[in-house]
Amino acid sequence: MSYLLKRIAFYVFTAWAAVTINFLIPRAIPGDPVQALITRSRGQMTSEAVQSLYVLFGLDKDASLVEQYFTYLGQLLRGDLGLSFTYFPSPVSQVIGDGLPWTLGLVGITTVLGFLIGTALGTGIGWRRGSWADALIPVTTFVSSIPYFWLGLIAIALLTGPDSFFPASGAYDGGLVPNPDPQFIGSVLRHGILPAFTILISSMAGWILSMRNMMVTVSSEDYVTVAHAKGLSDRRVMVGYAARNALLPNVSGFALSLGFIVGGTLLVEIVFSYPGLGLQLFQAVGAKDYPLMQGVFLIITLSVLLANFLADVAYLALDPRTRREG
Amino acid sequence: MTDAVLEIRGLNVDYGLGDEAVHAVRDVDLTLHRGEVLGLAGESGSGKSTLAYGLTRLLPPPGVIAGGEVLYHPDGGAPVDVLRMTLPELRKFRWAETAIVFQGAMNSLNPVHRISSQLTDVIKAHDPRSTPASRLARAREMLRLVGISADRLDSYPHQLSGGMRQRVMIGMALALEPKVVIMDEPTTALDVVVQRQILRQLVELRERLGFSVVFITHDLSLLVEFSDRIAIMYGGRIVEEATSADLYRDPLHPYSHGLLNSFPALRGPKRELTGIPGSPPDLRAMPPGCAFHPRCPHAMERCGVEVPVLGIPGDVRSGHDAGANEPAPADRTVACWLHPVHDDGL
Amino acid sequence: MTVVPSTAAATPAATPVKRRRLRFVANRKASIGLAVLGFFALLAIIGPWIAPYDPSGRSSDLLQGPSTAHWFGTTHLGQDIFSQVVVGTRSVMVVGFIAGLVATILSILVGVTSGYLAGAGSEMLSALSNVFLVLPALPLMIIITSTLPETSTLTIALVIGLTSWAWGARVLRAQTLSLRGRDYVEAARATGEKTWRIILFEILPNLTAVIASGFVGTVIFAVTLEITLAFIGVGAGGDWNWGTVLYWAQSQQALAQGAWWWFVPAGLAIALLGTALSLVNFGIDEFVSPRLRGGGKTNVKTADGRTVRMRVGFTPVLGNAEGREGS
Numbered sequence: 001m002s003y004l005l006k007r008i009a010f011y012v013f014t015a016w017a018a019v020t021i022n023f024l025i026p027r028a029i030p031g032d033p034v035q036a037l038i039t040r041s042r043g044q045m046t047s048e049a050v051q052s053l054y055v056l057f058g059l060d061k062d063a064s065l066v067e068q069y070f071t072y073l074g075q076l077l078r079g080d081l082g083l084s085f086t087y088f089p090s091p092v093s094q095v096i097g098d099g100l101p102w103t104l105g106l107v108g109i110t111t112v113l114g115f116l117i118g119t120a121l122g123t124g125i126g127w128r129r130g131s132w133a134d135a136l137i138p139v140t141t142f143v144s145s146i147p148y149f150w151l152g153l154i155a156i157a158l159l160t161g162p163d164s165f166f167p168a169s170g171a172y173d174g175g176l177v178p179n180p181d182p183q184f185i186g187s188v189l190r191h192g193i194l195p196a197f198t199i200l201i202s203s204m205a206g207w208i209l210s211m212r213n214m215m216v217t218v219s220s221e222d223y224v225t226v227a228h229a230k231g232l233s234d235r236r237v238m239v240g241y242a243a244r245n246a247l248l249p250n251v252s253g254f255a256l257s258l259g260f261i262v263g264g265t266l267l268v269e270i271v272f273s274y275p276g277l278g279l280q281l282f283q284a285v286g287a288k289d290y291p292l293m294q295g296v297f298l299i300i301t302l303s304v305l306l307a308n309f310l311a312d313v314a315y316l317a318l319d320p321r322t323r324r325e326g
Numbered sequence: 327m328t329d330a331v332l333e334i335r336g337l338n339v340d341y342g343l344g345d346e347a348v349h350a351v352r353d354v355d356l357t358l359h360r361g362e363v364l365g366l367a368g369e370s371g372s373g374k375s376t377l378a379y380g381l382t383r384l385l386p387p388p389g390v391i392a393g394g395e396v397l398y399h400p401d402g403g404a405p406v407d408v409l410r411m412t413l414p415e416l417r418k419f420r421w422a423e424t425a426i427v428f429q430g431a432m433n434s435l436n437p438v439h440r441i442s443s444q445l446t447d448v449i450k451a452h453d454p455r456s457t458p459a460s461r462l463a464r465a466r467e468m469l470r471l472v473g474i475s476a477d478r479l480d481s482y483p484h485q486l487s488g489g490m491r492q493r494v495m496i497g498m499a500l501a502l503e504p505k506v507v508i509m510d511e512p513t514t515a516l517d518v519v520v521q522r523q524i525l526r527q528l529v530e531l532r533e534r535l536g537f538s539v540v541f542i543t544h545d546l547s548l549l550v551e552f553s554d555r556i557a558i559m560y561g562g563r564i565v566e567e568a569t570s571a572d573l574y575r576d577p578l579h580p581y582s583h584g585l586l587n588s589f590p591a592l593r594g595p596k597r598e599l600t601g602i603p604g605s606p607p608d609l610r611a612m613p614p615g616c617a618f619h620p621r622c623p624h625a626m627e628r629c630g631v632e633v634p635v636l637g638i639p640g641d642v643r644s645g646h647d648a649g650a651n652e653p654a655p656a657d658r659t660v661a662c663w664l665h666p667v668h669d670d671g672l
Numbered sequence: 673m674t675v676v677p678s679t680a681a682a683t684p685a686a687t688p689v690k691r692r693r694l695r696f697v698a699n700r701k702a703s704i705g706l707a708v709l710g711f712f713a714l715l716a717i718i719g720p721w722i723a724p725y726d727p728s729g730r731s732s733d734l735l736q737g738p739s740t741a742h743w744f745g746t747t748h749l750g751q752d753i754f755s756q757v758v759v760g761t762r763s764v765m766v767v768g769f770i771a772g773l774v775a776t777i778l779s780i781l782v783g784v785t786s787g788y789l790a791g792a793g794s795e796m797l798s799a800l801s802n803v804f805l806v807l808p809a810l811p812l813m814i815i816i817t818s819t820l821p822e823t824s825t826l827t828i829a830l831v832i833g834l835t836s837w838a839w840g841a842r843v844l845r846a847q848t849l850s851l852r853g854r855d856y857v858e859a860a861r862a863t864g865e866k867t868w869r870i871i872l873f874e875i876l877p878n879l880t881a882v883i884a885s886g887f888v889g890t891v892i893f894a895v896t897l898e899i900t901l902a903f904i905g906v907g908a909g910g911d912w913n914w915g916t917v918l919y920w921a922q923s924q925q926a927l928a929q930g931a932w933w934w935f936v937p938a939g940l941a942i943a944l945l946g947t948a949l950s951l952v953n954f955g956i957d958e959f960v961s962p963r964l965r966g967g968g969k970t971n972v973k974t975a976d977g978r979t980v981r982m983r984v985g986f987t988p989v990l991g992n993a994e995g996r997e998g999s
Contacts, residue, residue: 145946150939222433228985231420263810387982
């Protein structure tokens, strides 16, 4: 259990670091973004909303930095991330709340699936080393070097069009209202297929390569030779002895590269105009919508930390050596 | 003791193919008799482990078996050639007839599975109709046999000491009651006290269960003590084979002599430790003639030209300490020009 | 460890350094990768001189497909895309190299220090690199760069370099920790050798391959990040790079207009550069861990003319014993 507690402490620390970065960076913004917003809102903003933005961006010149910091933390704890410039006058928390389910659904599912499928394929290629499957490696290397968003562009160019089954943008047909009926769900699935495949193909490639290398390395471990010497079936040796051990570094690699993968997958949302956090971040960048940018950064970071923690728990379940049995 | 259980004939093992092939084991003939402990000794790189991995076909790439036969004699059945088996036949043969205990006590057990599952999966693989309960009972029995309490079944390898892990491996090796157990430096990584305990236990178990052992080590004095016969390897060939008593009393090959003087004897009169000058030959650039001649204190001109043949020496009389004058026994062979073969005409 | 299988076949560890270096260049993957990398480096240097047109210069050939005059076609403003890609190479290579260099230096400082020194300071450095490792890089870069008053190729390179050292530091720390316990390091410490001398002469030389592979990995990361940032419109203002080409292609609806030539060349260039860098890294990996090496032929012919694949656990039998291999 001490292992888990240590990890939790680490994630809390990292979350705090992310919040603090979020607090410090806007204080470096030259000029007064809040003033710009107030001008744009033409007096529709309540004085409370203005005050909240001032806290977020450190323009409350009367307060010391420490005071500002604590006011800021208090505001965050209440879930107040300020007002979005682009979706004015919606609060950032509401905007993100709209986008988060789409991102979780698309990016969450495909990232995990990509890892699982890639690992399975890498297991087979690594085990049958020297067979025809090795010819896949150069292809996979090439695919893994392609940025996610470019693959999405190609998919749109080749597979979408006026007569195509695949829509080029959005998460569901414009005329539908989000509710759980078959028509809506069907539309969501149809819109999700291309972005999902784009993410799957690009993220899989990396896992194939790393799992293949781990399989090759583990295959020459003594315990695998012992398993062969025991006359176990090829399948049992491959799965129970080689892959089971090769999986461990791959899982910790998954946890560590989540932050990187998520960055790439957000771009796919932009290409497909998929209404998740990635698209919101893109719009925020274009409109210099700092509150939304920061809110998205914070939420993505917290989600990645949570996912990381789950990967840690998985690792704990997979490797008995990290467990303390007493 | 005359009944053969494993016969190796003309075994050649290479690393790599074609012109790049390194010949790690050359023309080895060796017979393991029922119930005996056959020691296989030599420096590292002499080919002793390659021989063991080769005859079980467990050598990883780029190892290949270039030729030869490994005949296994089942109880009352016709001999089968391990090298001609198909993969399914080989899988069935492994562990049930020939089990192996490997060098690394640390790495031989799968770190992510419990001891129980590693003991039972091999039983299940060879007897799919056994019940989980019977397999578990057998696993418990095997642990008891090697002196480990049954509650260790639920442990993971990292929770056991090195000595315990090696005992588990020995217990696992005996789980299917094989006729042959090959041990590749099974105690090298352990401290001397644990080493003695395990070896004593092994001798006991062999007496009880009657399997044969091929025991591979670089520590010749260890072999002298508890093996019946010893084969010495150098540069991929067997250079001398004799009963332990004969070999200890009167090593014929200068290499055996040097090897014997490289380790302190555990019992008996003290010898002066001299060791062997020089280092083992590079397998890719073997010296011509006898591979040992560059290091040999008694090298003659002939040694650098002709490879000596392994055979019964013509000049040795058995038990010459006692003054007897019998010819050397048939199980005493050497490959050295100092002791030309009996019917060589010299 | 089983001594026999590797020592007899592979070259012993005592091989002279010079011969090992040559072997790295002789590695097919690494040499292909280095050749492609050399090509892009050359392009980065001479690009602006060999580009047939001014990449920003407009012409009357609006949105033309590839032709002899415009190899990669033109944009909606009549700009030559070939020139944009060629000129853009410099910015990509510069960012990759500078960011890689900055991140590698930082990762050596943090990784080796936290690996060699024990105690609270070491733990803190390690926690710091873990924090940087799990923070999602792209959103972090976006909020940093959009805050900067001015961004040039150089500032982008520096920001990427300053935020992406964590992976290298983590790997180096682990390696240093294992090196620290080695006999020769212990011996150097016992004889009273100064700490900086031990790190410089005993530890660092043994980390060369890890450092090199970390550098190449960071270059891949930096190039991808720069292009991604440019694609979403954050980044170097006036400079052309492959991401800017894609940004304009996307914002001018190149897809909807069927102008595939607008985004295909830049994308292929990214993939080619990424593949080249990965190949160099595979070369390093195989150099460091011989198990991954292909080892030449994997299929062997037996005496009776059949072909058998070499595999772990079932040594093939050649020669007189005509072993029949099932399955």
